[in-house]
Amino acid sequence: MTTATDERATSPATTPGARLQRWLRRHGWTIGVWLLLLAFILWYATLIPAFGEFQIASIARNSLPTVYLALAQSVVVIAGGIDLGIGALMVLANSASALLMEDQSFAMTLVIAVGVVLGAAFLNALVGLVIAVSEIPDVVVTLGMLFVYSGLALLVLPSPGGGTSPGLRFLFTGSETGVGTNYWMPILMLALPTALLAWWMTRSRRGLSLYAIGSDLGAAYLSGVSIRRAKVVSYAVAGGFAGLAGIALTTLANSGDPRFINALNALLASLAAVVLGGIVLGGGVGSVVGAVAAGIILFTLNPILTAMGIDPNTTQVVRGVLIVLVMMVAGLLEWRRRRAE
Amino acid sequence: MSVDSEPQAPQQAEQGDAGAAFGVTARLRLLIAERPILVLLVVLALLIALTGAIEPRYLSLRGLRNTLLLAAPMGIMAAGQTVLMLTRGIDLSVAMVATAAAYVVGFQAGAGVGTALLLGLLTGAALGAVNGIGVGVFRVHPLIMTLAMSSILLGLFSQWAQTVLLGATSVDPFVRLLGAGAFLGNLLPYNTLVWAGVAVVLIVGLRSSGLGRMIYALGDNPVATRLAGVREWQVLIVVYALSGFFAALAGVLIAGQTGAVDLRLAQEFLLPSIAAAVIGGTSLFGGMGSYSGTILGALILSVLNTMMVFLNAPQALRQVVFGGIVIALAWLYAAATRDR
Numbered sequence: 001m002t003t004a005t006d007e008r009a010t011s012p013a014t015t016p017g018a019r020l021q022r023w024l025r026r027h028g029w030t031i032g033v034w035l036l037l038l039a040f041i042l043w044y045a046t047l048i049p050a051f052g053e054f055q056i057a058s059i060a061r062n063s064l065p066t067v068y069l070a071l072a073q074s075v076v077v078i079a080g081g082i083d084l085g086i087g088a089l090m091v092l093a094n095s096a097s098a099l100l101m102e103d104q105s106f107a108m109t110l111v112i113a114v115g116v117v118l119g120a121a122f123l124n125a126l127v128g129l130v131i132a133v134s135e136i137p138d139v140v141v142t143l144g145m146l147f148v149y150s151g152l153a154l155l156v157l158p159s160p161g162g163g164t165s166p167g168l169r170f171l172f173t174g175s176e177t178g179v180g181t182n183y184w185m186p187i188l189m190l191a192l193p194t195a196l197l198a199w200w201m202t203r204s205r206r207g208l209s210l211y212a213i214g215s216d217l218g219a220a221y222l223s224g225v226s227i228r229r230a231k232v233v234s235y236a237v238a239g240g241f242a243g244l245a246g247i248a249l250t251t252l253a254n255s256g257d258p259r260f261i262n263a264l265n266a267l268l269a270s271l272a273a274v275v276l277g278g279i280v281l282g283g284g285v286g287s288v289v290g291a292v293a294a295g296i297i298l299f300t301l302n303p304i305l306t307a308m309g310i311d312p313n314t315t316q317v318v319r320g321v322l323i324v325l326v327m328m329v330a331g332l333l334e335w336r337r338r339r340a341e
Numbered sequence: 342m343s344v345d346s347e348p349q350a351p352q353q354a355e356q357g358d359a360g361a362a363f364g365v366t367a368r369l370r371l372l373i374a375e376r377p378i379l380v381l382l383v384v385l386a387l388l389i390a391l392t393g394a395i396e397p398r399y400l401s402l403r404g405l406r407n408t409l410l411l412a413a414p415m416g417i418m419a420a421g422q423t424v425l426m427l428t429r430g431i432d433l434s435v436a437m438v439a440t441a442a443a444y445v446v447g448f449q450a451g452a453g454v455g456t457a458l459l460l461g462l463l464t465g466a467a468l469g470a471v472n473g474i475g476v477g478v479f480r481v482h483p484l485i486m487t488l489a490m491s492s493i494l495l496g497l498f499s500q501w502a503q504t505v506l507l508g509a510t511s512v513d514p515f516v517r518l519l520g521a522g523a524f525l526g527n528l529l530p531y532n533t534l535v536w537a538g539v540a541v542v543l544i545v546g547l548r549s550s551g552l553g554r555m556i557y558a559l560g561d562n563p564v565a566t567r568l569a570g571v572r573e574w575q576v577l578i579v580v581y582a583l584s585g586f587f588a589a590l591a592g593v594l595i596a597g598q599t600g601a602v603d604l605r606l607a608q609e610f611l612l613p614s615i616a617a618a619v620i621g622g623t624s625l626f627g628g629m630g631s632y633s634g635t636i637l638g639a640l641i642l643s644v645l646n647t648m649m650v651f652l653n654a655p656q657a658l659r660q661v662v663f664g665g666i667v668i669a670l671a672w673l674y675a676a677a678t679r680d681r
Binding site: 134153 | 431433435475479480481482484485486488489490491492495496497499500557608615619625626655656657658659660661662663664665666667668671672675676
């Protein structure tokens, strides 16, 4: 439905103008979300007395966990699923990595980071396997995993604590202390995984098979896609990104925080980012690139509201209300689109 | 949308084998599919016996009273969850709605306990109705709507708990009696009496009221129900309001039990409220299930909880076990009911 190949086959665009039009039609939502992000950042710049490298670095760095989690949720949702355990898996990765990395050398923390990402990918691959084999709905299994993962996080790290190495903090945040004006490092950490994932989703056979099973399970099966394998792959990739989000969190805070409420908030942010990013719950439609911008927007709300002199608790309320309002508009639009069809 | 529509070619071969050997497994399958209540009763009895074997003191009237004392708020919270699941919904805001209601009751204590209780329960129903409007009218995904509601309430009450609600943490003696007291020689808890009332209303209501039938119909086949002239959004607002109401009722009882209100009052009840309904055989995908199953689910979870307390298992481990049980049982039910 949205894959590049079939449209190319049905509408051979010859003139550059037609090609541009088609490109705009296909990527309109994604471009819109990025423009919205630009507007938000410009708005933020007018709210504070001095906007510069420090603010850019802060936004890029602090939106890392939300963006990674949005990417994780995108992959699962595009493949027709939904992962309610993703926030809790991030918290588990955060807790485990903070515990293991405390007082370790840079090389050691790097090894642990890779191990945690692979471990999270493996755990979530098992979840995908259970869903694929049992054929029970994604919601049920991942809801159970929400509690399993967050219980495990509390078992690993009963109360907030742990740490990491300055080197790893630099790798993710561009600064060994977590504050600073180096913005190219966090932006690189935002852009590189996004580019790799976007390329993989739209240009590789396996990535396209995720779009296929999310768009039409029956058609995907008939055209030879291994549904089970695609399902497991989607959950494994999501798990890896959740692990990455957990490590980003560790490097940002220099500690781990196993509380359940973090898992719920992260889950809400990931779902909101996916829907705002133009990925339809139900699968097959959308681009991970849009979800990235939506993730940054969701984070940028915090400094904007703070700059407006609103305290953190009210910020949470305003954020929640805004998410609901956006979802209401998106829900109505989607409903009308479906009725029109 | 669900994996149900997946082509089942490889599956059919397996089922052929199972059909040929119509033995114990096939019969067990049929039993689970046809008489889930019976199976749950057996599981409950086994669990009680096992807990008794671990800690002999448990097998006393006092021990069983404590099981009821914990099961009642779980079961009441799960009542809303059951009704919602029948319509393909779910409510992740129950824990925060319960806490909000408990705060309202504490805050309004000056107005008399009756008025305070009424206001608390109305708050719950109103918050639920807002969820219902989001899901029913604006078509927001129930998970996102109720998660956002939970997040908004947490933000509001975190702020108010430090300001206007500073004095609202104490619990009225009547609420305390309702939540923790017992009668008949200190054997039957009052909260179980409340639970019994909820159970009767729900079981009869779901079976024989017009709304009850609409709830099942909507979960079973939304398109057919809509074509039959049912206004989907009205039913959804009512069921979400019901869920909020039950969560508020449970919140009041929990506050009566703990004796003080705080922000994490009902946090530990979110998972059991969903798990009880799933254990009881209610499908998250609508149209199938009953409240009698949920009652047994809540009792089973309460016994399990007691057992793990006896075994000195930390709260976190209980969470892992309950989560695992949800997945395992959902799998079992799916396997038992698939080929009919």
